Each structure stands twice: as structure tokens, then as C-alpha cells.
Amino acid sequence: MTTLARSARFAERTARMRASTIREMLKVTGRPEVISFAGGLPAPELFPTQRIGEIAVEVMRERGAAALQYSVTEGIPELREWVANWLTKRSGQSFSREDVIIVSGSQQGLDLLGKLFLDPGDHVALECPSYLGAIQAFDAYQARYLSVAIDEHGMLPDALEHALAHANPLPKFVYIVPNFQNPTGRLLAHDRREAIVRICERFDVPLIEDDAYAALHFDGIEHPPLISWNSSSPIIYSGTASKLMAPGLRVAWIATKDHDILDKLVLAKQGADLHASSLSQYVFAQYVNDDAAFIRHIESIRETYRKRRDAMVSALAREMPEGVTFNRPDGGMFLWCEIEGVDTADLLALASQSNVVFVPGVSFFAHRERTDGMRLNFSNSGEEKIAVGIERLAHAVRTIAGATR
Ligand SMILES: Cc1ncc(COP(=O)(O)O)c(C=O)c1O
Structure with missing residues (x-):
């Protein structure tokens, strides 16, 4: 009796399936001491x-x-x-x-x-x-x-x-x-x-x-x-x-x-x-x-996320060293940060030891073109947590940038 090699059991298309770094990371972020800017999670306290x-x-x-x-x-x-x-x-x-x-x-x-x-x-x-x-x-x-x-x-x-x-x-x-x-x-x-x-x-x-x-x-x-x-x-x-x-x-x-x-x-x-x-x-x-209630609900989401965006942008401006650039989005749940000369997958390894995580940018490039970006989610953490998390992250950036330059 001939048997199929284990890898041949699966359809060819499975070879292209990449584990979502994000879903994988969500497993780690369950720990209460971890501040996560990784997931794309809405703020649960705003769910009606x-x-x-x-x-x-x-x-x-x-x-x-x-x-x-x-x-x-x-x-x-x-x-x-x-x-x-x-x-x-x-x-x-x-x-x-x-x-x-x-x-x-x-x-x-x-x-x-x-x-x-x-x-x-x-x-x-x-x-x-x-x-x-x-x-x-x-x-x-x-x-x-x-x-x-x-x-x-x-x-x-x-x-x-x-x-x-x-x-x-x-x-x-x-x-x-x-x-x-x-x-x-x-x-x-x-x-x-x-x-x-x-x-x-x-x-x-x-x-x-x-x-x-x-x-x-x-x-x-x-x-x-x-x-x-x-x-x-x-x-x-x-x-x-x-x-x-x-x-x-x-x-x-x-x-x-x-x-x-x-x-x-x-x-x-x-x-x-x-x-x-x-x-x-x-x-x-x-x-x-109920149109009016629905609009009120959306407005409260916008208001909360706007404050969180502001908290993240000012913490980044305050804490990050030179060579770090980031945007101030007019909506949504994420901002994008680039760190000159740093592979953010390496940064993540270091940052997670300080209990802060994010998604390294390479995951979002179809051809893995760039490694110096990271996605930061601001919708899922309160303003104080954001300030602490960015402080930890900036510390990791200074450590790694010092080591690579
Ligand atoms: C651009 C974009 N499309 C689709 C989705 C998936 O959303 P849904 O919960 O509707 O499946 C997301 C979720 O983060 C998203 O960011």
C-alpha cells in the first residue's frame, strides 16, 4: 500500500497560507501586564x-x-x-x-x-x-x-x-x-x-x-x-x-x-x-x-477614538527619538510609524519583553518589501495606557537603535 507524503495531503493552496502575526499575537496579549497596540480591536467598553x-x-x-x-x-x-x-x-x-x-x-x-x-x-x-x-x-x-x-x-x-x-x-x-x-x-x-x-x-x-x-x-x-x-x-x-x-x-x-x-x-x-x-x-x-440612537453611538466612538489618537500622537512626539516618523490619521483605529534603519520584527522581540506589542509592518507588504514600519492600534487602549505603552516602546526603540547604529 502506498501512502501520501504528509505534505501532499493538503491542497497546494495551503502552502501559501501565512499565519496571521496578528491572530498569533492576540494569544500573548491576553496577559494583563501586556499593553497591546497589536490587534485591530474596537473598544469593548463602547459596545452597546x-x-x-x-x-x-x-x-x-x-x-x-x-x-x-x-x-x-x-x-x-x-x-x-x-x-x-x-x-x-x-x-x-x-x-x-x-x-x-x-x-x-x-x-x-x-x-x-x-x-x-x-x-x-x-x-x-x-x-x-x-x-x-x-x-x-x-x-x-x-x-x-x-x-x-x-x-x-x-x-x-x-x-x-x-x-x-x-x-x-x-x-x-x-x-x-x-x-x-x-x-x-x-x-x-x-x-x-x-x-x-x-x-x-x-x-x-x-x-x-x-x-x-x-x-x-x-x-x-x-x-x-x-x-x-x-x-x-x-x-x-x-x-x-x-x-x-x-x-x-x-x-x-x-x-x-x-x-x-x-x-x-x-x-x-x-x-x-x-x-x-x-x-x-x-x-x-x-x-x-433607531437612527438617532445609532448616530449618537457612532459619535461616541469617534469622540473616544479621537482622544486616543491624540494621546498616542502626543506620546510618540514626546517619547520617540530622532529617526522615528509617524502620522496623525483623521480617523480609523491605526497609525503607522517608521523607524529608520530598524527591523521592527527585532524591535517587537525586545518590546514584548517590556510588555508592549504592535504589529511589525512587514506583514502588510504582499512582497515583504519593507521591514522598518509598524502598525499601532489606538482604539483598544485608554489614554493612560497608551502613554505608558508608548514610553515602553520608545525605550525599546532607543535600545535597539543604539545597538544597530
Ligand atoms: C480593511 C479591513 N477589511 C476587513 C476587515 C474584516 O472585518 P470584519 O470584521 O467585517 O470581517 C478588517 C478588520 O480589521 C479590516 O481592517
Whole structure:
């Protein structure tokens, strides 16, 4: 009897699966003495736990077994309707519930889009650096990457144009996080938005817009999503309840006017998990139904995160030695810090001994292009903790920079 070598048991695609440094690190950060700037976690004290409890009871009373039964793959009509209205308001384009599918977290949406578009070896164009979870999702479909340069105002249209003009073959899609990007916190400049839509249109490449952080702006300015512009090539919009309410619900959505894509997504989702949790969908739909309370809730998140951003930026300015640069994002949950001449994976090893952790930047580069960056999360720690954590981190930076120079 012949047996398969152990490595041959698994499909080839598993060879490309990289462990998420972030998920791995979350195991360490459970220790109370550790100050973590690593995870992308919202502030749990802002979850509307009491209201969610009340709503869950109301949903059981009003919907009963329907909220516990199998449901349609596309999502419950009232939630699709709310998403369509929310997006209509934000984009100025008219969306209907037929343009929307509810998914089990936008991470699932990315996986399903990978399933739809990517054959082994296909290219994806994305920001350099980009969201690690997207790279993980596309890696599983054996994607290859065209890294597109960004500056402090997001993706550079010229760099995208150049990448597409020289690509052979063209990428299957462009993936972008325009608002308060994960990992850099950067915001795509207004005039670049239409430019990017037009470039994708000219090359007829679908555009996946991951708008996870749209609502978390700190300066009162709403930024129009890329799907606001009409285009003859598909724009696929992804949004999530994770940063608006709570990630544990696993409620998110994809919207597009391209119903061929939507129909295929429905089939892909049927094969994955039939539908998103009915109970979570009813709870979220009921919560957002009270417009005034929902807006108050988002405003309190913005206010808290803005203060935490300020605490982190002033601690960095106070504590960090020369050679360290960082940004002051106008929203979201992260800022990006670069340390001249230092590999931040080495820095992490040292910093974790002082009980402070972050995500080394290399994880966010599809080709591991740069090692001197780090992502710092400010949403999940109070202001005092942030000050202590940055002090510890600066100490580690001084130690390692002294050792390497
Ligand atoms: C840009 C981006 N997209 C998607 C996700 C996944 O979110 P969800 O909880 O909706 O799966 C995250 C989570 O951090 C994110 O930062």
C-alpha cells in the first residue's frame, strides 16, 4: 500500500497560507501586564451591550423561531434595505436592496470575492502596504500581487496606471481601502478617488472598495466612497457592522450594481455557510433602525477614538527619538510609524519583553518589501495606557537603535 507524503495531503493552496502575526499575537496579549497596540480591536467598553441584550429579547418576542431558522442567502430584507439606504446617502447614487448581499463579516466577503475571481497565479493589484486579512484571503486562491505605491494621501493614481499599463496579464481586480486604511490610517485624497475609478474603467478591471472604517472620521468630514462615481467596469463595495457596533456579530455587506457578480456571490456563499447568522442580522437591523440612537453611538466612538489618537500622537512626539516618523490619521483605529534603519520584527522581540506589542509592518507588504514600519492600534487602549505603552516602546526603540547604529 502506498501512502501520501504528509505534505501532499493538503491542497497546494495551503502552502501559501501565512499565519496571521496578528491572530498569533492576540494569544500573548491576553496577559494583563501586556499593553497591546497589536490587534485591530474596537473598544469593548463602547459596545452597546445593554441595548443589544434588550434588542435580542425584543427580536425573540417579535420574530420568534424565524430569527433562529435557516434564512435566505442574500440576507434579511430589512437589513439589505438599510444598507442600500445608508450607501445611497453616502454615495449619492441610488441603491436598492437588490444590489446588496449580507455576508458573515467582510473578511468572508473578501474570501468569496477571491473564490469568484482568482485562479491560481492570477494577479491582484493592491496598496503597498495593504490589509493583511485581504492578502491572507487572496493567498488561499494562490494570487500573485502587483503592489501599488501609496503616499500620505493614499494610493498614487500614476502608480496604479503604470502598474496596469505594464501588467501582463492584467490583474483580476484592484483592492483598495480608501478611508483610514488598515494598516496606515491614511485617507485617499478626494481628487484621487475619481482618478482611480477612471483608471480601472479604462483598463476594465473590477475595483473592490473595502470601506470598513468609513464612519470613523474624527473631523466631521464624510468622504465619498469610490462607488459614488459611475463606471462601466464593476465597483464592488464592502462595508461592515464590526466597527459600527461589534465584530462578534459577524454582520457585513457587499454592494454592487453588477448583478452577475452578485448572483455568483450568492452561489459562493451558499457553498460556504448558506447565510449569515439570522439572529445577528435581526439584532443589527433593529439597532440601526433607531437612527438617532445609532448616530449618537457612532459619535461616541469617534469622540473616544479621537482622544486616543491624540494621546498616542502626543506620546510618540514626546517619547520617540530622532529617526522615528509617524502620522496623525483623521480617523480609523491605526497609525503607522517608521523607524529608520530598524527591523521592527527585532524591535517587537525586545518590546514584548517590556510588555508592549504592535504589529511589525512587514506583514502588510504582499512582497515583504519593507521591514522598518509598524502598525499601532489606538482604539483598544485608554489614554493612560497608551502613554505608558508608548514610553515602553520608545525605550525599546532607543535600545535597539543604539545597538544597530
Ligand atoms: C480593511 C479591513 N477589511 C476587513 C476587515 C474584516 O472585518 P470584519 O470584521 O467585517 O470581517 C478588517 C478588520 O480589521 C479590516 O481592517
